[in-house]
Amino acid sequence: MFNRPYTLACTAVLCAALLPFGALAQEDDYVVPRTWDGAPDLQGVWRNATVTPLTRPRELGERRAYTREEAFQLERAAQQEVEEDNEPLDPNRPPPPAEDLPPVGNYDLFWTDRGMFMPTIDGEYRTSIIIDPPDGQLPGYTEEFMAQRARERATGPDPFDGPEGRGVGERCLLAFGSNSGPPMLPVMYNSHYQIVQSPGYVVIVVEMVHDARIIPIQDDHDPHAEVMDKWMGDSIGRWEGDTLVVETQHFNPWQSFRGASENLKVTERFRRVADGKIIYSFTVDDPTVFESSFTGELALTAYDDPLYEYACHEGNYALAGTLAGARLAEQEEREAAQED
Numbered sequence: 001m002f003n004r005p006y007t008l009a010c011t012a013v014l015c016a017a018l019l020p021f022g023a024l025a026q027e028d029d030y031v032v033p034r035t036w037d038g039a040p041d042l043q044g045v046w047r048n049a050t051v052t053p054l055t056r057p058r059e060l061g062e063r064r065a066y067t068r069e070e071a072f073q074l075e076r077a078a079q080q081e082v083e084e085d086n087e088p089l090d091p092n093r094p095p096p097p098a099e100d101l102p103p104v105g106n107y108d109l110f111w112t113d114r115g116m117f118m119p120t121i122d123g124e125y126r127t128s129i130i131i132d133p134p135d136g137q138l139p140g141y142t143e144e145f146m147a148q149r150a151r152e153r154a155t156g157p158d159p160f161d162g163p164e165g166r167g168v169g170e171r172c173l174l175a176f177g178s179n180s181g182p183p184m185l186p187v188m189y190n191s192h193y194q195i196v197q198s199p200g201y202v203v204i205v206v207e208m209v210h211d212a213r214i215i216p217i218q219d220d221h222d223p224h225a226e227v228m229d230k231w232m233g234d235s236i237g238r239w240e241g242d243t244l245v246v247e248t249q250h251f252n253p254w255q256s257f258r259g260a261s262e263n264l265k266v267t268e269r270f271r272r273v274a275d276g277k278i279i280y281s282f283t284v285d286d287p288t289v290f291e292s293s294f295t296g297e298l299a300l301t302a303y304d305d306p307l308y309e310y311a312c313h314e315g316n317y318a319l320a321g322t323l324a325g326a327r328l329a330e331q332e333e334r335e336a337a338q339e340d
Helices: 006-018 020-028 068-085 143-155 319-339
Strands: 044-047 130-132 192-198 201-206 211-216 234-240 243-249 265-274 277-285 294-302
Antiparallel strands (some): 192 201, 201 211, 234 243, 243 265
16 A cells, blocks of 8 residues: 555544544444344454554553543654655765664655554553553563573574575565454554455455455354464454454464464454444463463554555565575685684
8 A cells, every 4th residue: 555645644643633532422322334134344444553552661551541632742743753754865875874774674654654643442542552461561471482482592493594484474475563463463554454244254354465364253163273274373253242253263383473372362353433443452362472361452444445455476576685695694604714
């Protein structure tokens, strides 16, 4: 997806800061639309980019929400950062130090689509996506997991040994970060999803790498799911009133959410509160890796434009150069050792 003009984005930020109180009253009285077969209608194109970080700034402790004025200041600061990055560059400037480059150094502002607003959730401007534990932080790792990770680092292959050592996002197998989900979290661009429903099924199409998660409405997982190890796991859904509850297990081992194991279970909830908003929550449970489960919540806001194909090249064009560079570095190390 390409960005809209930043002047329009700024206007949207200003308007968003003025709307929530009236919008909240509408959400309280909202009547969820229905599909032709009577299910709550979640269909449409949605976006989850937000100013709200995954984890809470530690100085805020257990403070769950900002005031309206504080939220506006954060939105405005995000917009100003984009405006500054959008300023013309001096063509004669020296190259920046490598340590000052962003993690993906060849992405300029044109390709990014940062969250620049903070939608309310149940009337609150949340200080973090994580709401449980109450301090808004991710729980610690178990001793068992830390010991396993140390063994893997000591004996495992180098990430530059071959393509299998590179991340699934770099290889165009899934979106980077946890954008494909579950849980579905925003990244620096292309944080869009399309929800499509038919009797007995809900499909979530992820813009990044055009993944599609097919969710049958049924009570139990397919008995073959445990050995199939599907990308994005095996998801089943059920309706609790007007809320879609999705339980996902049996993830492909190449897809690891923050080190999660084969015991990972993610429970998501989709609750439509307005024509233009779905409240999306998720609970991550993996007792092998995390000391406790944790829960996050964010808003999916309606997006008027259609979802276009994200044509990621499998393996990525730069992969051959990445591995060739590693081989060259190894050769130079061998030659230097021989000279010594």
